[in-house]
Amino acid sequence: MARELLFSRAENEALRQEMERDPTVILMGEDVAGGAGRADQGFIDAWGGPMGATKGLIQRFGPERVIDTPICEMGFIGAAVGAAVTGLRPVAELMFVNFVGVCLDPIMNEGAFLRYMLGGQVSVPLVIKTAIGATGRAPERGGGSAAQHSGSMYSIFAHVPGLKCVAPSDPYTAKGLLIAAIRDDDPVVYCSHRQLAGTKGEVPEAPYTVPIGKARTLRPGRDVTLVGIARMTGVCLEAADRLAGKGVEAEVVDLLSLSPLDEETLVESVRRTGHLVVVDEDTPRCSVARDVAAVIADRAVDHLDGPVKTVTAPHAPVPYSGVLEAAYVPTPEAVVAAALATLRD
Amino acid sequence: MARELLFSRAENEALRQEMERDPTVILMGEDVAGGAGRADQGFIDAWGGPMGATKGLIQRFGPERVIDTPICEMGFIGAAVGAAVTGLRPVAELMFVNFVGVCLDPIMNEGAFLRYMLGGQVSVPLVIKTAIGATGRAPERGGGSAAQHSGSMYSIFAHVPGLKCVAPSDPYTAKGLLIAAIRDDDPVVYCSHRQLAGTKGEVPEAPYTVPIGKARTLRPGRDVTLVGIARMTGVCLEAADRLAGKGVEAEVVDLLSLSPLDEETLVESVRRTGHLVVVDEDTPRCSVARDVAAVIADRAVDHLDGPVKTVTAPHAPVPYSGVLEAAYVPTPEAVVAAALATLRD
Amino acid sequence: MPDAAPEATAGPDLLGDAELLRRLYRQMVLIRRFEERVHALRQSGALQGSAHLYVGQESVAVGVCARLRWNDYVASTHRGHGHAIAKGVDVARMMAELFGRETGTNHGKGGSMHIADAAVGMLGATGVVGAGVPMALGAALSARTRGTDQVAVAFFGDGAMGQGLVYECLNMSRIWKLPLVFVCENNGYAESTPVEYALGTKHLAGRAEAFGVPAATVDGQDVFAVYGEMGRAVARARGGGGPSFLECQTYRYYGHFIGDDPRRYRTAEEEAYYRARDCIERFERAVVGRGALAEAELRAIDEEVGRTIEAAVRFAEESRPPAPSALTTDVYAR
Amino acid sequence: MPDAAPEATAGPDLLGDAELLRRLYRQMVLIRRFEERVHALRQSGALQGSAHLYVGQESVAVGVCARLRWNDYVASTHRGHGHAIAKGVDVARMMAELFGRETGTNHGKGGSMHIADAAVGMLGATGVVGAGVPMALGAALSARTRGTDQVAVAFFGDGAMGQGLVYECLNMSRIWKLPLVFVCENNGYAESTPVEYALGTKHLAGRAEAFGVPAATVDGQDVFAVYGEMGRAVARARGGGGPSFLECQTYRYYGHFIGDDPRRYRTAEEEAYYRARDCIERFERAVVGRGALAEAELRAIDEEVGRTIEAAVRFAEESRPPAPSALTTDVYAR
Ligand SMILES: Cc1ncc(C[n+]2csc(CCOP(=O)(O)OP(=O)(O)O)c2C)c(N)n1
Numbered sequence A, B: 001m002a003r004e005l006l007f008s009r010a011e012n013e014a015l016r017q018e019m020e021r022d023p024t025v026i027l028m029g030e031d032v033a034g035g036a037g038r039a040d041q042g043f044i045d046a047w048g049g050p051m052g053a054t055k056g057l058i059q060r061f062g063p064e065r066v067i068d069t070p071i072c073e074m075g076f077i078g079a080a081v082g083a084a085v086t087g088l089r090p091v092a093e094l095m096f097v098n099f100v101g102v103c104l105d106p107i108m109n110e111g112a113f114l115r116y117m118l119g120g121q122v123s124v125p126l127v128i129k130t131a132i133g134a135t136g137r138a139p140e141r142g143g144g145s146a147a148q149h150s151g152s153m154y155s156i157f158a159h160v161p162g163l164k165c166v167a168p169s170d171p172y173t174a175k176g177l178l179i180a181a182i183r184d185d186d187p188v189v190y191c192s193h194r195q196l197a198g199t200k201g202e203v204p205e206a207p208y209t210v211p212i213g214k215a216r217t218l219r220p221g222r223d224v225t226l227v228g229i230a231r232m233t234g235v236c237l238e239a240a241d242r243l244a245g246k247g248v249e250a251e252v253v254d255l256l257s258l259s260p261l262d263e264e265t266l267v268e269s270v271r272r273t274g275h276l277v278v279v280d281e282d283t284p285r286c287s288v289a290r291d292v293a294a295v296i297a298d299r300a301v302d303h304l305d306g307p308v309k310t311v312t313a314p315h316a317p318v319p320y321s322g323v324l325e326a327a328y329v330p331t332p333e334a335v336v337a338a339a340l341a342t343l344r345d
Numbered sequence C, D: 001m002p003d004a005a006p007e008a009t010a011g012p013d014l015l016g017d018a019e020l021l022r023r024l025y026r027q028m029v030l031i032r033r034f035e036e037r038v039h040a041l042r043q044s045g046a047l048q049g050s051a052h053l054y055v056g057q058e059s060v061a062v063g064v065c066a067r068l069r070w071n072d073y074v075a076s077t078h079r080g081h082g083h084a085i086a087k088g089v090d091v092a093r094m095m096a097e098l099f100g101r102e103t104g105t106n107h108g109k110g111g112s113m114h115i116a117d118a119a120v121g122m123l124g125a126t127g128v129v130g131a132g133v134p135m136a137l138g139a140a141l142s143a144r145t146r147g148t149d150q151v152a153v154a155f156f157g158d159g160a161m162g163q164g165l166v167y168e169c170l171n172m173s174r175i176w177k178l179p180l181v182f183v184c185e186n187n188g189y190a191e192s193t194p195v196e197y198a199l200g201t202k203h204l205a206g207r208a209e210a211f212g213v214p215a216a217t218v219d220g221q222d223v224f225a226v227y228g229e230m231g232r233a234v235a236r237a238r239g240g241g242g243p244s245f246l247e248c249q250t251y252r253y254y255g256h257f258i259g260d261d262p263r264r265y266r267t268a269e270e271e272a273y274y275r276a277r278d279c280i281e282r283f284e285r286a287v288v289g290r291g292a293l294a295e296a297e298l299r300a301i302d303e304e305v306g307r308t309i310e311a312a313v314r315f316a317e318e319s320r321p322p323a324p325s326a327l328t329t330d331v332y333a334r
């Protein structure tokens, strides 16, 4: 039987294998190892990064390549850009995507624009690894992590030319996209959904890449195309099951690459199904969901047999209360309802 | 005859009138007055802000209300948020919109989210006034301001719940929207296109507001809806003239409010014309242009008689070279071509 | 390391103010019992949600806020329960907030990391390290512009001293001479990262001084020391003398968040050292030992606090969650 | 104020190195003539585009870069022409860049504010104040990780010392002991804002010291003083001794950008004071006066530089603008 791994262990394996393969790959971030400077007291690797995804790497690669940083995202991501243009391939950990608020400048104005501004003189092989998404905790017993620790916000990265952005949906794509991101010569934001960290799936042991820029069709269907991002892909699959019970054959496309966008796969699918629902945990305005919808409204309008629907979070910050948080995130029911609405006539 | 004012003087008048009306309005930013701390040497108001839009205000309102700041956007915009929740109505000047890279956090995680996170306890009556857009300098004799000083990027603001975002297209809307932004109890990003600063137009002397959340139809037409943002509204008007020469009646909608979006005006127009072109100087992915297109693809799909077109900058940073910059920004010709493409059958 | 814990530093003037002593004690105990109850609720699974406990640091919040008026401002951190309680936020509404209930301080929308109560000047905790500091600075600027004599306090940790934002604020506070007190709670760690690694030193006050902001370092486990130094800082601020910086050396007893095991990065000896200096015990020894308050008075306070906390839990448990419609209210004022 | 300008500080060792003296002189003059030519082109309308002139500060760039190897790294600012020329970037390609031509250093895509030449370690100017500093820090980290003995230099202005980012970098550079030299060009102004207003002081070195970074203040209009202090800093960096901070007190003769009139915020007396200390004139007095170089040698250099600049302008003018297709190339590597 094929080997199963946790999502966060798949990420860990990707990092370990790439760091073995390529001595220029380094890792930087807050508590990516932990207990820093206390090795002599037996404290090493005390933390191991968010979700433990970087656990064990410092023992293997040492503190010169697994670098605990002070809390200064603007500074250390700026430094990662500088390192990337001078021969390293840094992976910088941004603990939660909301913290892009304190480091958009090095990601955008330098990381993403540098190659263009310099007329192609340099590449910026940098990975920003970050956590996205709501917590999904038990509704009645408190809440989640609230507005500053639960955002998705990848539309900001997709908006920025020069950046790439990927969002895996299972352990297999986690490992493959993270390796692809590290090998890529451009800056890539790798978005890891916190609720996927504890999910399991088949993961080949040997290194492999999942290509950046390609969506993946997980389930064929001829009535409606459901497009999912990260954890929303699972929501789409569940919605597809339910739709099947109503006699509707839904095709499920796992977007994976938010930038560049795989327009061909999307257009081709909607040309066949004539109906589209894009499901996105991010807020709606200027979202990836609406971006996909607009591409279809341009390129496949003649094949559309109903309104293009997006199912997203509301235009609101993420609430703390578990009850509200549960209502915030798109559900299979909402996707089913949207799918039926596109098929309404 | 009605009074004409320069765009930047209209902004100046809006600031002056609101500061007169309401003693809690203050102004903060780098060189909003200039020559700070040298009043005794006769140096006061040496600079007067970008485009001189804040010139003269310090003489009238003093350095306690017209505050030159050190270069620390994250700090002083964060401070503006703190001031806004404790009884002031700050207008913070962000010299160029690209510098959102160094201050997204106070704008988004605090400014925009605070009211929600706090369960409605506070309001954040804050204006961020910023310059957008390419320079439009003479193509063959050098260039413009390049990638870090010429962006539009308002899609980032439109994406963020809790923020509002407006973009005037002429001196009249500049004054009216700036006053509306100052009086608004929510944080508003006011985007001032640098190429509009020197344009003239009729501006009533008495204070007035242009409502946030409303688009404005500048020219009626029944064949195709052209939606413009900021300087692109003028481009749409020019395109409409040219289309008229080809027998096509274009309706021109000036978006004005990027968030909230006036969906009704847009939907209503496209239901009549059946064709839509959205013109946006920002880069295309997750842009306001595609956002508008997606809304139409959801809400007016049955009335669409052709593909929904967006005319935007390419997915590239803004180039320096005047030749390239001229090719970067949408032109009337490109809008005409897009309009004809939506009408193609 | 196990040298004898020093006595708390109450002078005769303070020891004579029984009212103040009772207030300081009650608030420290209230914070501790609140936190311990939250910890227990989390361990039992009755409560979920991100939370960072303040236990061990109570004397900082209490010593600082005891110098403030109700309408002075406080901006807090992810570890904000202590600041909120010391500033006078109602613990029942705080507990309800942790339970995500409609009756919570933030109506369930903010949770532990954002507890605020504008009515008592608690501007809110913030989950972005350092982000509360400019908020307090803005409040100080606002007070000055509006012509009040309100003072603002920014609480932040040693970890926040890695963020450039804090230095931007030191600079602005100084050139504008704002009524602002920077309170740096140096508990030695940012998550698992020791301060001497992250900042190359254990002593942070010198950095503030380099920006021209008068700075002092105090034993943060001694509520009298904090109260004393904060008195000078507040007097300076209210008198137009500008900002101050207070480095409070302290310790958190629990992990970074509930669930984190601090033994992965801290020695048992170090913990023992700080626990031997426990702010509540030292207070009690100083005050009872020197006859300023009777032990029975303290026990009576303990009991009252116990009842208050239990009532808070009941209030929270019995409160309703927010209505579904709350999901999209409060995004905008209008 | 009009006290006598002090002599430049060349010691006998330097005065004996004619080769070095010629190089220092040529680079200072090359920067000045380049800039003056750009100014004239802008005034005549032949050239457009954002540009910030470096005239007056030449001795800083030249004194700093004279201590660097070709593969050491420099990160620059919006006022970057001087840094680029001193690091060895070809002035013809620079001029072509200002003209937005295909043959420019950045193929016309970057312009004045982003001039870079990776082949000589010029990582590029950056238009976001302060943003070059972490870039240099990253280059220093990269050098160390790759096991080379390369050194990195971050140039930045007094205004950048308002940005917290600079302090984040001071902190990281120190805890990681990186081969990095911070070069703060304190020209007294950020746009029209005087440094003593924005930072509450004219003396910036103390802030670096508070972060544990050895700091020195030098007369930035004395190329020998800069060269001397930079020698110590580079030796420390290359020898594994970690970062240094160099505050160079200097002055820009023109406005903030071309078109800005500095008399709106600076006195004529102040300008006269600094012009009396002009770095090129002081150099010439020291070197010719003490017989280290003959005046004729300097005039010959002047002439060669004049020809070089004219050739650069011709090269730029005769070059083609980028092909339209260049609009969307170089966005991604692949
Ligand atoms: C900008 C940002 N980066 C990282 C984090 C994650 N984080 C939360 S608390 C913390 C450590 C803070 O340490 P310190 O300031 O010393 O406060 P303490 O937890 O010790 O009270 C970190 C890294 C964050 N919340 N915000």
Ligand SMILES: Cc1ncc(C[n+]2csc(CCOP(=O)(O)OP(=O)(O)O)c2C)c(N)n1
Binding pocket: B030, B071, B073, B095, B099, B102, D078, D079, D127, D128, D129, D156, D157, D158, D159, D160, D161, D187, D189, D190, D191, D256
């Ligand atoms: C983040 C940011 N804020 C504002 C600006 C606008 N700006 C460009 S240069 C400058 C002044 C910089 O002063 P200083 O660092 O002293 O350098 P100098 O111009 O004196 O060489 C400012 C405010 C900018 N480029 N980036």
Ligand SMILES: [Mg+2]
Binding pocket: C157, C158, C159, C185, C186, C187, C188, C189, C190, C191
């Ligand atoms: Mg700490």
Ligand SMILES: [Mg+2]
Binding pocket: D157, D158, D159, D185, D186, D187, D188, D189, D190, D191
């Ligand atoms: Mg300067």
